[in-house]
Amino acid sequence: MIAFPRYIILWVLACLVLSCESDPCNDATVYELDLPAGFPAMPVPEGNELTQARITLGKQLFYDKRLSRDGQIACASCHLQELAFTDGEAVSIGAQGRTGFRNAPSLANVGYHPYLFREGGGISLETQVLGPLEDSTEMAFNMLEAVNRLKEFPEYQAQAEQAYDQEFSAFVLTRALGAFQRTLISGESAYDQYLYAGAVLDSAAIRGAILFNGDKAQCSSCHSGFNYTDYSFQNIGLYDEYSDLGRARVSLDLADIGKFKVPSLRNVALTAPYMHDGSIQRLEQIIEHYDHGGQGHINQNPAIVPLGLSTDEKADLLAFLESLSDLNFISKPEFGPE
Ligand code: HEC
Ligand code: HEC
CATH class of the missing domain: 1.10.760.10 (Cytochrome c-like domain)
Incomplete structure (x- = not known):
């Protein structure tokens, strides 16, 4: 067995600790939601445990207009923070000004919903993304093209690797959006x-x-x-x-x-x-x-x-x-x- 001098071990340990203080290393650690009084634990699906890297990537995607075919509409276009993630319209206006038929609900505490959409047709925050992305009255795009477009951006590639240990893909896109949305907790009225x-x-x-x-x-x-x-x-x-x-x-x-x-x-x-x-x-x-x-x-x-x-x-x-x-x-x- 090779015996390492003690100072080398200490030096390696110190580096690990110090480098964890800047984000790349910490990013992989599980992110604990800061739950308000009266809130139960939030169910989080296996394989998409919250980490800072996933949340950061999800937030970027949420605000990225390149997720729509015409590059004009982000998730945040219909879910605005200042309106508690609604859009102030009777029914939402999506790609090319086409109107949908439903009012955009708030995303506050959406991570607790057992199913999504007003008729309950969405199973999880991960699968839900297909809805707005592919709806002709919302983002009018499709998952494959959206992924192909976004994977051209090196920063998305790097973030995907960091957050999910893989290339930017539909898997990464849907999970990161889910992770970000689970952090949208409101309990301080x-x-x-x-x-x-x-x-x-x-x-x-x-x-x-x-x-x-x-x-x-x-x-x-x-x-x-x-x-x-x-x-x-x-x-x-x-x-x-x-x-x-x-x-x-x-x-x-x-x-x-x-x-x-x-x-x-x-x-x-x-x-x-x-x-x-x-x-x-x-x-x-x-x-x-x-x-x-x-x-x-x-x-x-x-x-x-x-x-x-x-x-x-x-x-x-x-x-x-x-x-x-x-x-x-x-x-x-x-x-x-x-
Ligand atoms: C039988 C169940 C039920 C009862 C009782 C009920 N609500 Fe509702 N409430 C609903 C449903 C379902 C909707 C949504 C209906 C829709 O989308 O068309 C709603 C919608 C609302 C909304 C609009 C929310 C939004 O974001 O669009 C408000 C405000 C509201 N209810 C307040 C109340 C108040 C105040 C009472 C008591 C006077 C009450 N509700 C009683 C089921 C109920
Ligand atoms: C054109 C406007 C528009 C865009 C863009 C949009 N949404 Fe929505 N969103 C809506 C509307 C309208 C509904 C309600 C649909 C329904 O109930 O049938 C909704 C519902 C939802 C729900 C379900 C909430 C609940 O209470 O059940 C989630 C989650 C959501 N959107 C997230 C997103 C994400 C993530 C994106 C981006 C990938 C996005 N939305 C893009 C308008 C939009």
């Missing part, structure tokens, strides 16, 4: 600060929270838990006839017509317009909708009935919904383009 950090909250918002969770309004029967959704599919009687069939598009079951995934209400004051089709502009109008009890669609959930809310109660509910905005989330540089 005024209401969270009140619940978990003893901050003062406006009394109207507190009364609104009690109403939201109580038997009279029953909002929390669907908008439950830390993310204000139970992820079920529900028909809230928006229409008596739905042009978008919702859940029935994938289940092919008539009983699912007009059912959509219950949206999270975090940051809801920042994400107008609302509903699967962006048909409601203001939160006040949503409260009116629930107070009226819906249009009576045959699949309408029985909890949607006239509520008999007073003017004050409506104002309280609104104050509560407004207290769910997380201003830190929409301004954090980690989530922004640079």
